[in-house]
Amino acid sequence: MKARPPTLREKKRYILAGIWPPEPEPDPKELYGAVLEAVTSLFGDAATARIRPVVISCGTGYVLLRCSRGCEKQFRIALATLTSVGERRVVLHPKATSGTLLALRRKIPPALPSREGEDGVVQYLGKEWSARRYHGQKIDLLEKGIKGQAPVYITQDDIEELACSHRHTRWDTTGQ
């Protein structure tokens, strides 16, 4: 089949969105289902057909999406209403929009810093948690041995402050 001349082809826009939590990477098919549901539930079938949302690819912490030109604003609104992929809570934050995939791929964040995704075990609020540390201060906690539990989001400073207060408590007790 002969390809259409460029002037007759449908114009598209590509969107780079950050995804949190970055790991595990969502299944592109499941993510497409979630994006489609978000667009359809907000704007209806007719508008969704005009927007033509597509998930191009997923990576660690980012996703590339496509829509028709002129509909990117509507698409970004719908992306703001996406709250989960399957059973897993996620959030997409659009970072950049471009007319070509090449330009957008240049904006994909560089490889992960060494500390990102580091796992460990921490004591917090008297319980043992499996912790996932990210670059900077971010730590996601999941209580050990409990499945399907919502994570707790804290920072390194929260853990240090807690450890510090425990030390003070011990010192006070010894002092008495």
Place this chain on the structure above:
Amino acid sequence: MMETDACVHPCPAGNASVRRMALEAGALGLRAIVARDAMPGEYAGVRIIPALIISEPDIRKVSGQIRKRGTVGTLVLVDAGENGFNRSLLAMKGVHVLRNICRTHRNAFDHVAARLAEASGVAVDIDLYPLVHARGAARQRVLHRYIDLIRLRSRYHFPLTLSTNACSVLDMRSPGEMQLLCTLFSLPEEDAALALSTPEALLQPGEPVRVVR
């Protein structure tokens, strides 16, 4: 202009610490967050404004709570109720924001209440949580309620605040996303940007809230 999320719920009401919420807010481009029962301060360049949220059906209990717990620098947000209650709230000293307007009956906030809000400088909060999380008829009801509110605002110019009511970092949205969500109920992006800076204006003593057009 200080882009502020007018209400977030850190631990223990939510599942994120106030520091983590401030960190995420900074990454999203917000300059301040109004956090329920938090200590005032700054973290990672994001100002943390403490919020006192009052959910009382009786106006005397509301004034008692403000007297007891309302301090300088704390944003006082009160849940809206029926029409008479809302009018009394809007005339009360110490109330900064009327919230949960989407959960009230349509007549609960009418043109008289809108005029009172404008005169007293009390802001009306637009809660974006149901727009993000609700689906179908529930979201349509909220959108209809906000369209009606914006119609009143175009006549009376009372201040607005925008809040995500985030209980988790996954519920937080960037100022751009919040502005885009506001276009769903015909609030222009410039007015939404102005609404994002309203909490700062509400906390400045001695200066009335001005709507810049």
